[in-house]
Amino acid sequence: xxxxxTQLHVVFSGQVQGVGFRQTTVQIxxxxxxxxxxxxxxxxxxxxxxEGTKTACSEFLAxxxxxxxxxxxxxxxxxxxxxxxxxxxEIHY
Numbered sequence: 001x002x003x004x005x006t007q008l009h010v011v012f013s014g015q016v017q018g019v020g021f022r023q024t025t026v027q028i029x030x031x032x033x034x035x036x037x038x039x040x041x042x043x044x045x046x047x048x049x050x051e052g053t054k055t056a057c058s059e060f061l062a063x064x065x066x067x068x069x070x071x072x073x074x075x076x077x078x079x080x081x082x083x084x085x086x087x088x089x090e091i092h093y
Contacts, residue, residue, distance in 0.1 A: 003053040005082040008061065010048040011041070014073030021046050021071060022091045025064055032060040035086035039093065050089070051082045 012021070017040050025038045025048065034052035041047050048064075050057045065072065 003055050005051060005084065006054050006057060007036075007080040007082045008048075008050045008057040009078045009080055010050070010061065011076040012046045012048070012064075012068075012072050012074070013044070013076075015071045016046040016068070017044055019068075019071050021068055024067060026089060026091060028063045028067060029060065029089035032056050032063070034060050034089060036089050037086070037092040038089075039091065049086075051084065051086055054079070 022038045022040065025046075029036075029050075032052070033056045034050045036049040036051050038046060038048045050060055052060070061075075061077070065075070
């Protein structure tokens, strides 16, 4: 069984803006084989798209949860088909 490329779409809610959440997410992404982006939303949430294997995306999400748990109240995750449009992981504005 192969671990095919997939896309993870996540919306984090809580006190996730103004605490270095996006920068920390980019730092964590550097140690995982994923691509995509993270950005602040107008309603105070943070949105993230990550593409890679399901294992890589799951481990990436777990690392974010572990590092930023004190700021996160809720995580809404959806798995989707990978678009393969990203070259690296970055902050979107």
